[in-house]
Amino acid sequence: MTVVAAPTLHVTKGHGTQNDFVLLDDREARVDLTATLVRELADRRAGVGGDGVIRVVASELVPEGVEVLAEEPAARWFMDYRNADGSVAEMCGNGVRVFAAYLERLGLWDGSDGELALGTRAGVRRVRRVPVPAGVGDDVWYAVDMGRWHLPGGTDAVRAGADAEVEVAGLAVARAGLSVDVGNPHVVLALSDAAELTAADLTRAPQVTPVPPNGTNVELVVPLGEQQQPDGSLVGRVRMRVHERGVGETRSCGTGACAAALAVRTWAGAGAPDVWLVDVPGGTVRVSVLPDGHVELAGPAVLVAAADVDLSALAAGR
Template identity: 75%
Template sequence: MTSPAASAAPAAPAAPAAPAARPTLHVWKGHGTQNDFVLLDDRDGALTLDAALVRALADRRAGVGGDGVIRLVASEHLPEGAALLADEPAAGWFMDYRNADGSVAEMCGNGVRVLARFAEHRGLWDGRGELVVGTRAGVRRVVRVPAPDGAGPWYSVDMGAWSLPGGDRAREAGQDAEVAVTGLAVARPALSVDVGNPHTVLALADLDELAGADLTHAPDVSPVPPDGTNVELVVPLGESAHDGVTEGEVRMRVHERGVGETRSCGTGACAAALAVRAWAGPTAPDVWSVHVPGGTVRVRVRGERVELAGPAVIVAEADVDLTALAAV
């Protein structure tokens, strides 16, 4: 007779343990005239955004890819934002902007527009009235405006005060620096422009010379700017009348500090227009179309302040596997 123990069915093998959940980070991707950014909705200020994470996210082969990383965070959660709130209580959102190399930057003109579109996309702004944004270069105010061709909205940013660091002497001379660019035979005189961050603008003779410049290497600027500088190469294209308003046109390429050549640079477009306007003299127009490899933006000078308008789009969102990102 078989014992009860002998007739019992064999125990089923233990179920395999469920794999541990891998940490992820939800991100979005956006661009303004192809100046592209990884976007983070960290409204509660919970994320530790260090240089290593920025570099990994911005990596175009092993990460998400972008010219920089923009974190949208409530101003109260950052010391810089809280300081701005004391003077401008409406600046409830802060643009924490990092260059692709992980370095902290003052602000980014295309990035402010993309941040506004991101806030709208996330339901934090209804697109009406103005969005008041804190940046490390001060408060920026954004409004939606019609695109010139009617194809979707543009976003216009009051970029704040601008200046020529070299003062009247630089304005009169048309230059206060010299820039050597790979692919150009000789170093060229250039003009320093501050638009909340530093720029150095040099004029080229024609579009062929602009195309021949090699911006895979950082231009050499003399004297060396203490905090680095973005370098804009520009070709003035003349002036024309539109609806009774004279507008100037400029073609531009840019090498951004901490990034390299980018398809566009908002503050760079402002600097380019301001430099060409200074070179053209007191009768120069206040409105400029600046053509960059990624599209066209419009710059309007209002006395000591400058505005930038252009498109901004959100193109994707994704969950990033932080374990895989860190393993690269």
């Protein structure tokens, strides 16, 4: 890789239900995206600020992208996602939608032409434009096939409803949690009401036992019941807060919303809805369990600003 030593770095700021990102157009892989640079860009006081950094790069130019191309030759672009602390992450559900919106802005994809296949460290993700649901004030929604999901605890966890114990600051006792894998790890625990959800202190990372080997995101959820739609189908609804590994509490987490809906659906048992609306502090997303064992996430993506970052000033803020 040829590293370009430029005095400025052009970036774009975007968010999906207020899960926000710094976006880089580095399609030729010329930026040395170190953990330090990621932390500086994501810093909310001395940098641009964001829950993570997303780089657009040609799949053929990164090893993980080459692996994706072997699976799906149409996945020309790779979503290189980093957490705000500089650590490399598998993918991000809200970030995928923002990545797709960014590709449209760059002229690298036309949403009216159909589905976009893109590469992530969790495999190929497929994105399409979808209508905004009635009653939701967003302008544009994207739906993402998030791939296969599974419960790492297997049938034993389904029967018990849990396979972990979680201590959360602000809550008096530890709670049972259910592990859900959506391309990255999650542990979901149910709370009794909105008051408990508000009382939880997520400025500190919840303590999960057994300790996940690669860390985990933790979702706190309050089930809000189910509603029958005009066509007779049921749609469930949950409210959620999330602590993301390597970041802290965020206003939204796409894979976390999927995990939350999948956990509540598992607890509800036979006859539970396949479609769930998940309310997060930053808005609402829709999670759909697909018949092929995949899960789909739909929601908004917004690009709010572009800027030229002075790298010398950024480094001076260390």
